[in-house]
Amino acid sequence: MKNTVRKLRPSNYWRIGEHECWFTDMANKGYHLKKMGLHFAKFEKGETKKTKYRIDVSTNKKISPEQLQLYAESGWDYVTSYQYFHVFSSPNERNALELHTDPAEQAYTLKKLDKKLGLNAWIGTIALVLMICMVAAIWFLDKTPTLILLEGFALQQTLLTIIIGYTVLTSLQAAISIRALRKNLLSGKPIDHDAPWKSIIALILSLAYYFQLLQHLVQSFHFYSLQKRKQKHYL
């Protein structure tokens, strides 16, 4: 009988070392990583096994067969991917050579992701500023914010702006973290594969995820009610 469990990721997706350590700790408890999604990781219950996990960043979302072959021959099994992050594992007893033996060279693998996240953060920030201006205009242009609050028709736009604001903040965080990691690697500092993932910050982050999920719910509810209202209007 196969036994699978889902767990909320304890840290933001761009934190490579923390995830590697988390997967290793789970394997030590007999839970082996099978799949990693946006928020949840799927583990399969099995025998406890000391296993190393490494996350490799690629320039493409798909990993090439040549790369898979080379890694496999070096003792690294492909596990799963999420976006540009690819997870490989190797049992300790195999004593496989590290995937990356040269941090400065590894920095090059982050170049494309770094640029992409940077661009996302910029576009997001510009869009957010425009939205804030627009919403501010609705509230304050005719100098009757109380009336607008009572009438409530600006509420949805305001809520949407807050939600988008949170998303943009996350993308900024991602861009800054990956930039910092790339700089560290370039200066010869390798990734800490045993970065502690159990911390107060991790707890807060997981709460933030629940908050995000809640936001999605609220958001869809608002769109739903908007739709309903329109329908009533037509009737």
Place this chain on the structure above:
Amino acid sequence: MAYNGGPMTEAMYYVLLALMHPNHGYQLMQAITAVSNGRLKMGPGTLYGVLSRMQKDGLISLAEDDGRRKTYQITEDGEHALRQEFNRLKALILDGKILER
């Protein structure tokens, strides 16, 4: 960053050196260890990164490609760059001779 003729990383230098004889994947890793007299053990991630970058820069090219296995060879530009780097490193060593007195 395209290669601009400056100092090479150790990984680049040894991959080029090993590719003086066309080679592929895992065997290439072993060739690098051999050509560095066991001093350099290059991880597969590092090797793959160096290979794809140097191919883009035209320092190496594909000699054979059957989908799964790609055999690489050094190009004329690559060999020129490698010899230049070799001469630079040799000059560095000669300059260091005063340390041996």
